Amino acid sequence: MSVNSFNAKPAFLDRDQSILAFNERVLDWARRPEVPLLERLRYLAIVSSNLDEFFEVRFAPHLSAKLTNEQRGPITAQTFADVSAKVHELVAQQYAIYNDELMPLMEKRGIKILTHSERNARQRRWVKEYFMQEVQPLLLPIGLDPSHPFPQVANKSLNFIVRLSGRDAFGRENEVAIVKVPRALPRFARIPGVKGSKQIHFASISSIIRSHLNDLFPGRTVTEFSQFRVTRHSDLAVDEEEVKNLRTALRLGLQQRHYGQALRLEVSAGSSEFLSDFLLQQFGLPPESLYRVAGPVNLVRLNQLIDMVDAPALRFERYQPGWPTQLTPGQSFFERLKQGDVLIHQPYENFDAVLAFLREAVEDPDVLAIKQTIYRTGSKGEMADLLREAVRRGKEVTAVVELKARFDEEANINHAEQLESVGAQVVYGIVGLKTHAKMLLVTRREGGKIRRYAHVSTGNYNPGTAKLYTDVSYLTSDDALTADLEQVFLHLASQ
Template sequence: MPEGGVPQVASATAQPLSLEPPMALLPRDHCILAFNERVMAWARREDVPLLERLRYLCIVSSNLDEFFEVRAAPHITAVNSLAQGVYNAQDGLALLHKAQDLVARQYALYNDALIPAFDAAGIRIVNHKDRTAAQRKWVHKHFRQAVKPLLVPVALDPAHPFPQVANKSLNMVVRLKGGDAFGRANEVAIVKLSRALPRLMQLPASICGKKRLFVSLSSMVRAHISELFDGREVVEAVQFRVTRNTELLVEEDEVDDLRTALREELAYRQFGQAVRLEVGSNCSEFLASTLQQEFDVPSQALFRVQGPVNLVRLSELIDLVNEPAMLFTPWQGSWPRQLKPAVKIMAQMRKQDVLIHQPFEQFDAVLELLREAVYDPAVVAIKQTIYRTGVKSQLIELLAQAVRMGKEVMAVVELKARFDEEANINWADALEAVGAQVVYGVVGLKTHAKMLLITRREGRGLRRYGHLSTGNYNPKTARMYTDLSYLTCDTVLTADMDAVFRHLASPNVKPRLDKLVMAPFALQHSMLTHLEACKQAALKGEYARVVVKTNAMTDEDLIHALIDAGQAGVKIDLIVRGACMLPPQVPRVTDNIRVRSIIGRFLEHSRVFYFAWGDSQEHVYLSSADWMRRNMTRRVELAWPVQEPKLRQRVIDECLVAYLHDNRDAWTQQPDGSYLPPAQPQDGDGVQNALMHLYST
């Protein structure tokens, strides 16, 4: 075993098999739902502060929203038509059944555990029937003054068809009795609740006794909805929400202006194919079938929920309560240990490469590097990729300032970053307006690589300063995601970065790179080559070890190469936060492969690839890419080697060894795709807590 390597797994003796055909892999979409099971477990944990438990429950709802928006449309289409093919009806039915079960348990947890816990703490979302006379008076007054003016009821008839219902918007469907002003018996009406209205409102302390009471928007509207239908009897009023397919259909090679085409397509995203219908559990069969027919969703995609149809918006309660005892202790990462405060970062980079482990160390150092470059008169050029930076971005403001300071600025803006398209279009507009060179990468590929390159005039020549990262240039998520930033003046590595930027600006030929490994040209091939080297070493009886930390493991070529290497005797550990299609620990097939998933306070996001074989070969890569087919073949991604011995060992110790020894927050994947939770989750110290302790001392 090479010095400084990672521990081996205890596993069976290798018995290479010839797999004809290759073994069946786990279905990806089921793996995604299994990930949300693990997230929801944190909402169950009584050692987690109460408001944080609610936050995890809301995260599950947010994840499910995205799952249906992005992954469900082919399944819904197949179920509706009983199609057989890539997405057949039985696959879709099984998936929807699993989602129904997950949602049912999610609401059971909300009703049976969280609501009583909040009530015991004096916090309650109070229903109309439980409000006192004073509380009802306040709610009614608020409804008339602040809510009713924004509501437009639409009674359905030939002149008033079903209104457009936007993706994930909150609505009420109403059943009426009697005729309208013209004697017509239009029985169904729709009331759309404006997104400008908060979903939760706090009642004044003077009418709450010793409790902190809140009222939901849907409860308020339902209690007074008869005021919207003068002269009609409201028989039934039920909240509902529709989730729609949000995949954009722009074909880059068929448009002249991608930015304009995307802007036009975004206008229709809110009204795509309906893929899920959520209604209150008390919804009658008549109204449920009316909505189901209108939105053309199968009965299996109708979710009757025991509570708010959008648990995501309950996250408002976290900010409204804002009780420190019910939240995690605030975490403020330390200034990067390799960097001295108040000393120019580029001067320190000239002495050594710098590794920043976020959020345990502050991302602020990266912003400080950019700020230093903007105001340094010797800096002549700044190049930057922009994937997700947030709606408000210091980074964009700094790039604009750099242009005003007379520097050459090139921004590679990925317009197709899912759900960030509009923000990125606006940033592209803003940067072009001040004179920055804005490019959109390569037609047909998303630019997912994260890099910043600064060129500075020094002496008679130029020196480049580079930043590479596993995560986005977003200060907000940098406080919540685990990621690795790498600062370097390495002449070969920074020359490679410059070559990639030139390729993104004008992709005439494949860039020649010496240290960087780039997708879609070489990354998958490089990983397969390293796996093959480990396999050949194992077949010779030599030491061979692979550890991969990634967010998803769904690339079938890489998965089968891992299985092949494991059968040859390579000891393999996979640390996969989300979906993993590789079934581990299958007797005589994947005995040598373990898969674990770490769910913690921070979202695991760093990608680290470790390969070792023989007596001296040890390679560590950091990367922007997950082991997914899209990352390997349909995106511009980068991986780079960590060659400085101390930094390489630090990556091994903090990102691999520590994660392989976590017995508090690590789930172990079983051959059937299920996961075993930590045996004693309240004992010991999870890896994230251990790293927080390490960087706070």
């Protein structure tokens, strides 16, 4: 090997292309015939969710390089073109699987999403009544003119753009209108089946609105329309050195998150160039940012349909985790840890054991203090509830809350405020760094002495994701380990 080979500049894999390649591998699971049908549909939704986050977090620098034709480190107009081409290819594969493989298989298994033309007279009457009672009262069409400018369109929301002919009630000939579809509306409705048939029929909210658009514009004619969805930059950027209160700054940032820079526009495959060009101009996007899709513009919402279908044979068999083998149900954690450490392998062993450890600490009158990190605990926050109960019982509680846990900022701000409201000590870690550690430290008085017990984990303190993700939990009363953890909490709280 030559000396030059040692001095050669290392070749790194492109991070964004690697993320997209990973999602190709996830998408491959939607193709596999050995995977249960509803789970194949769920993999399709997972890829869509991942692509949403990719645009929200990773894509803005590429688009900026394209629009300004300036290089920003390794990011250039060419990387915009390369990434866009790869995403277009991936999206095309998604909808090919959806339309050519999964929907025909769903119909064979007696599950069908009906279009307006496929509904019989009885089903159309049902959909009409559903639209009038449940949908139309929540819709407010906006006809565009100088006094009604293009509305703010929230990130990842479902909308319709409509082209009209004729005059409205005020004699105006405004040609274009926007209909925003509230997130509160269910994306699928189960509709009556055909008599004598066991088929389960659904209608999508976009199809329901599409077939009744004329009802929203009395006296006018809908000449063309398209559903559309825009994805926006959503990564919160806060200068921690400058702000006086990180929590307040993030709370303000959350209010604007839904209206960040537009990055991607999805429209129906049949959308006219007039409508798609109009939208591209409104959002300031180049043609490469337009994605024409032959189906729902948001495949993530298929999860709702999956949950509405009662067909266990079309799902993975539900796994029931067992109680950790090194623990005995009902035995005191403190007594057990005096005998030795405990390793818990999630999700095969139940995360409920970790909750039980904290619950015992909260209820034990000999426990003096509890310290815990909070990163992604979920919106319900069962562990945060236990920490608040510990404060009410007179224990010293310290919570290190990571406010910058992406897309969990609001939940963590709420947990922090609720903990502070009952008197817990809440800190936010070290400026400029994320506190990603998962640590729980319990200090207990035993026979006139102080003893510590701890839990550390590779996974979040989240009962929901603990049923899905593979992680290792470790319970210990080792003096050296617990003393280390005490020092870590001291540094996090004091820096």
